[in-house]
Amino acid sequence: MDPKRYRQLVQERAPKPNVVRDATRAFLLGGCIALIGQFVFDYFRLIEPTRGEAVAATLATMIFFGAVLTAFGVYDKLGEWGGAGAAIPITGFANSMVSSAMDFRRDGIITGLTSKLFVIAGPVIVFAVVVGFIVGLLRSAFLGLFA
Amino acid sequence: MIYFWAFVIGGLITAASQVVLTYTKLTVAQLLVILVSLGAILNGFGIYDRLIDFAGGGALVPVSGFGSSVVAGVVQEVRRLGWEGLFTGVFELTGLGLAAALVFGFGLALVARPKG
Amino acid sequence: MSAATVAPATKRVGKYTLAIDQVRIAQRATVVGPREGAGPLGKWFDQVEQDHMAEQPTPEKAERYFLKQAVQLVLKKAGLSPDEIDFFLSGDLLNQVITSSFTAREFGIPFFGLFNACATFGAALTLGSVLIDGGYANRIIIGASSHYQSAERQYRYPIELNVQRKATNQWTVTGAGAALLARDGSGPRITMVTPGRVVDYGLSDTNDMGSAMAPAAADTLLRHLSDTGRSIGDYDLIVTGDLSAQGSKMFRLLAKDAGITLGNTHQDCGVLIYSQEQQPGAGGSGAACSTTVILSYILSEMENTRYRRVLAIPTGALHNPLTASQGETIPCIAHAVVFEL
Numbered sequence: 013m014d015p016k017r018y019r020q021l022v023q024e025r026a027p028k029p030n031v032v033r034d035a036t037r038a039f040l041l042g043g044c045i046a047l048i049g050q051f052v053f054d055y056f057r058l059i060e061p062t063r064g065e066a067v068a069a070t071l072a073t074m075i076f077f078g079a080v081l082t083a084f085g086v087y088d089k090l091g092e093w094g095g096a097g098a099a100i101p102i103t104g105f106a107n108s109m110v111s112s113a114m115d116f117r118r119d120g121i122i123t124g125l126t127s128k129l130f131v132i133a134g135p136v137i138v139f140a141v142v143v144g145f146i147v148g149l150l151r152s153a154f155l156g157l158f159a
Numbered sequence: 160m161i162y163f164w165a166f167v168i169g170g171l172i173t174a175a176s177q178v179v180l181t182y183t184k185l186t187v188a189q190l191l192v193i194l195v196s197l198g199a200i201l202n203g204f205g206i207y208d209r210l211i212d213f214a215g216g217g218a219l220v221p222v223s224g225f226g227s228s229v230v231a232g233v234v235q236e237v238r239r240l241g242w243e244g245l246f247t248g249v250f251e252l253t254g255l256g257l258a259a260a261l262v263f264g265f266g267l268a269l270v271a272r273p274k275g
Numbered sequence: 276m277s278a279a280t281v282a283p284a285t286k287r288v289g290k291y292t293l294a295i296d297q298v299r300i301a302q303r304a305t306v307v308g309p310r311e312g313a314g315p316l317g318k319w320f321d322q323v324e325q326d327h328m329a330e331q332p333t334p335e336k337a338e339r340y341f342l343k344q345a346v347q348l349v350l351k352k353a354g355l356s357p358d359e360i361d362f363f364l365s366g367d368l369l370n371q372v373i374t375s376s377f378t379a380r381e382f383g384i385p386f387f388g389l390f391n392a393c394a395t396f397g398a399a400l401t402l403g404s405v406l407i408d409g410g411y412a413n414r415i416i417i418g419a420s421s422h423y424q425s426a427e428r429q430y431r432y433p434i435e436l437n438v439q440r441k442a443t444n445q446w447t448v449t450g451a452g453a454a455l456l457a458r459d460g461s462g463p464r465i466t467m468v469t470p471g472r473v474v475d476y477g478l479s480d481t482n483d484m485g486s487a488m489a490p491a492a493a494d495t496l497l498r499h500l501s502d503t504g505r506s507i508g509d510y511d512l513i514v515t516g517d518l519s520a521q522g523s524k525m526f527r528l529l530a531k532d533a534g535i536t537l538g539n540t541h542q543d544c545g546v547l548i549y550s551q552e553q554q555p556g557a558g559g560s561g562a563a564c565s566t567t568v569i570l571s572y573i574l575s576e577m578e579n580t581r582y583r584r585v586l587a588i589p590t591g592a593l594h595n596p597l598t599a600s601q602g603e604t605i606p607c608i609a610h611a612v613v614f615e616l
Contacts, residue, residue, distance in 0.1 A: 013532045015476040015490075018525075022478060022486045025524060027442040029181050034439075038177035039170035042221070046169020049216030050162055064235055064252055067211075067219060067228055071256035074220060079263040082435050083271035091437020096176035098437040099187045100194065101169070101220045102256070109260050111435035113268030115428060118333040125268050129261065132436070136191050137257070140226045141249050143196040147203035148233025149245055157237045187438075273424070273434035 034095055041090060041097025049074055049101075071102055078103030082110040108132035161215050168210070168217030191222055198223030202230040228252040286408070289502025292469045298404045300614075301414075301460030303570040304348035306341050308423070308449030311559075311567065314549045319571035320450075321348055327423065327449050334424035335369060338451070341563075342367070342378045342420040345453035349416060353455050357382040361412035364403050365453075366395035367420045367562050369429060374420050384416065393517050394471065394591030395419045396452070396566040397610030401468040403456040404612075413458060420451035421561030430481075430596055443483035443521045445560035448548060452566035463577045463585075467613040469499040473593065475606040481599050485522020485545070485557055488590040491607035492518060493529035495588055499611045500535070507540055511582040514573055516565035516589035516609070517545035519558030544568035544589075565589040577616055585614045 013021075052073045056066035078101075081087040087107045091098040098104050112131045116124035130137070152158060176190055185193075198221075201207040207227040210218040218224055229249055236248030250257065288294050305320045312323030322344060331337040342365070350357065363382060365375035366389035379386035391398040399417035406412045424434060426447035432438050456465075474491040492515050500506065507513065518526050523543045530537050544565045545558035569587050576582055590609040599605075 013490075013529055018476050018490060018529070019478060021528060022483070022525060025521075025528070026483070026486075027521065029442070031178060031181050034181060035174045035177045039174035042173025042176075043166040043170030043217075046214075046217040046220045047162060047166045049169070049220035050165035051216070053216050053219060064231065067231070068252045068255040070216070070219060071225065071228065071253060072259040075256045075260045076263055079260065079267055083267040085271075085274035085435060087437055088435045092439055094173075095439040096180055096187075096190075097170075097173045099439075100173045100176045100191070100222060102222055102225055103220075104437050105191070105222055105225070106260050106264070107435070107437050108433075110264045110267055110271075111273070111433035111437075113264050114271055114273050114435055115433040117268050117272075121269075126265065129264055129268075132188060132433075133260075135188060136195050136222065136225075139192045140195045140199065140229050140253070143199045144226060144229030144233060144249055145245060147199045148230045148237065148248060151203045151230060151234055152237040152245070155234070157234070158242065 037094045038097035041094030042101060045097070045101040045103055048077070074102050075106040078106030079110045082107045083114070087111075105133055105136060164214040165217035168214035169220055172217070172221045172223065194221065194223045195226035198226030199230045202227040225253060288467065291498045292467055292502035293405065294467055295404045295408050295465050297458050298407045298456055298465045299458070299460045300454050300462040300465070300574060301457040302349050302353040302455040302462070303452070303574060304345045304352060305452045305567040305571045306344040306348065306450055307563070307567055310423075310553065311448055311450055311548060314553060316548055316568060316572045319575055320567065321571070334422050334428065335373065338367065338369070338374045338420050338422035338425050339377055341422065341449070341451040342374055342418055342453070343381060345420075345451040346378065346382065346416060346418055349453045349455050355414070355455070357384050360384045360414050360416050362387065362403070362406060362415045363418070364389060364399045364415060365418035366390050366399065368392060368426055375418065391608055391610070392591030392593050393421075393560055393562050393564060394589040394608050394610055395562045396569070397471070397516070397587070397589035397612060400465060400612045401470055401610055404465045404468060407456055407458060415456045416453055417456060418451060418453035419562040419566040421447050421449070421563040423447045423449045426561055440556050441482045442556060443485065443519075444556035445484060445517065445519050445545060445558055446549065446555040447561035448559045448564040448567060450563040450567045452563065452570040454570055463574055463614045463616055465612060466615045467503065469495055469502065469611040471495045471608040471610045473606045473608050475604050477604045479599070479602065479604045481594065481605070483521060484560065484592045484605065485517070485519040486525045487605040488592055488607040488609065489518055489522045489525035489529055491609040492526050492588050492590050493533070495609040495611045496530065497533055499586070507535055507537060510540060510584050510586045512573070512585045513537065513541045514569065514585060514587050515541070515543045516591070517558065517560040518543045518590055519545040519556075519560065521557045547572065574614065577614060580616065583616050587612045587614060
């Protein structure tokens with residue numbers, strides 16, 4: 013069979029993903045994690061003096077939750093069930109760091125654990141910082157903050 | 160009402176991500192990078208902050224909220240310090256979470272083993 | 276030197292196939308993890324470990340433990356010591372074939388480390404048979420291994436990462452198999468081998484290796500049939516390595532396109548090893564997949580005379596994470612081996 017024809021056939025015969033089921037699960041799981049985030053945010057709005065500090069504390073708390081659920085071997089099961097519902101929230105970002113560190117723990121603390129913490133999270137941080145810097149610069153200029 | 164919208168907006172962002180992952184060749188890593196950048200850009204237009212006012216955790220918890228917070232921190236610090244804020248502001252709101260991820264990640268990886 | 280002055284290779288059949296005389300699987304042993312032990316073939320394996328880490332500190336060491344157990348078990352069953360073995364031929368999926376090399380360190384048998392990805396066992400069977408048939412060895416131990424955690428680390432993601440598996444994803448088999456090839460003994464004979472060519476139909480989705488490997492399996496099957504003049508009806512069973520559910524479907528389509536209907540004659544080790552309740556995605560994979568299934572279930576059923584002539588086609592995908600991230604397509608290989616009672 014001609015390779016081109018075969019590639020076409022592979023596409024035609026690929027198992028059909030159950031988009032409705034997967035998106036529903038992602039919606040429910042992502043929604044629940046966001047709702048928990050809202051409760052945490054509410055709490056910090058009460059005790060923190062500024063909204064910015066409440067945001068910072070909320071992100072950190074959610075990251076803590078994600079890290080602990082990873083260590084207990086729960087977060088990968090959430091991901092298997094809810095897909096993007098587990099991957100897209102900031103808890104999934106924490107999961108990517110802790111899971112990498114746990115996997116490479118056996119290769120040593122310096123050559124393994126600590127150097128592999130950023131294997132998956134690294135690009136997210138770099139893009140957040142670089143894009144955030146550029147957009148922050150433009151926005152500050154637009155607001156006339158450098159005058 | 161904020162709880163309803165937190166659930167719905169948070170759910171919609173992740174459900175839309177799921178659909179994108181299903182129908183495109185994008186990997187989760189690529190999508191995370193896109194979302195975090197998108198959050199930063201939307202904050203630049205003053206949109207993402209309004210979404211956080213409206214949906215709270217629903218906008219804050221997806222990684223796009225992380226990107227948005229970087230910009231919010233930069234603007235806040237530029238207001239306070241001038242141009243130095245462009246650099247110090249990057250981690251103003253996100254530094255707490257990043258340091259937490261590093262410390263908890265390090266500590267937990269020391270004691271926990273992958274279960275598989 | 277003109278071609279006429281060279282004696283023709285007398286042990287070849289057709290263009291690609293080699294005829295093997297008097298080589299048997301004299302002994303065999305399989306050691307697998309708990310997941311494989313709980314699967315439909317559980318009772319056929321010699322040893323099922325209760326812990327997939329086998330109480331070892333790293334997954335790489337655990338994989339080595341499985342291979343060493345399998346080799347020791349074969350030696351014990353045969354009542355032989357390592358210095359009575361002429362060669363140890365073995366391979367695995369880890370960089371620099373470390374599982375096999377490090378295991379070979381323990382036995383002091385002349386050693387070749389093989390890499391044909393998940394088709395490695397086919398390469399070991401082929402080369403082992405040729406060495407014995409050529410008069411260069413009396414007894415050879417061949418082996419292959421893989422481990423879910425070490426393979427994930429090498430090819431995919433951290434174990435605890437929130438990854439949603441796709442329907443075409445496969446599950447790497449944790450385990451190892453070893454066999455003693457010899458002229459004497461009473462096990463099934465190896466009568467022919469058709470070595471694989473590297474075949475690449477331009478697929479690059481590492482989440483669907485079955486579809487990438489199917490053309491290699493079909494290529495080898497067609498060359499084997501054309502060389503030998505045999506048809507599917509001459510075999511009781513044609514068993515592929517780890518095409519899985521998806522790859523098997525594509526393999527049947529390719530065969531059908533060439534005018535061959537496989538029907539119930541075809542089975543796949545990757546489909547056999549796990550039940551659907553175990554949620555293995557499309558099925559098992561890894562170098563241990565074809566190795567442990569052939570060396571336990573398939574050859575035992577031959578000895579029970581359920582099958583008298585079997586064509587085994589271990590399949591392998593020859594990419595690595597680097598080539599995948601550089602956007603290269605997946606080259607694949609499949610070796611065919613004929614077992615007869």
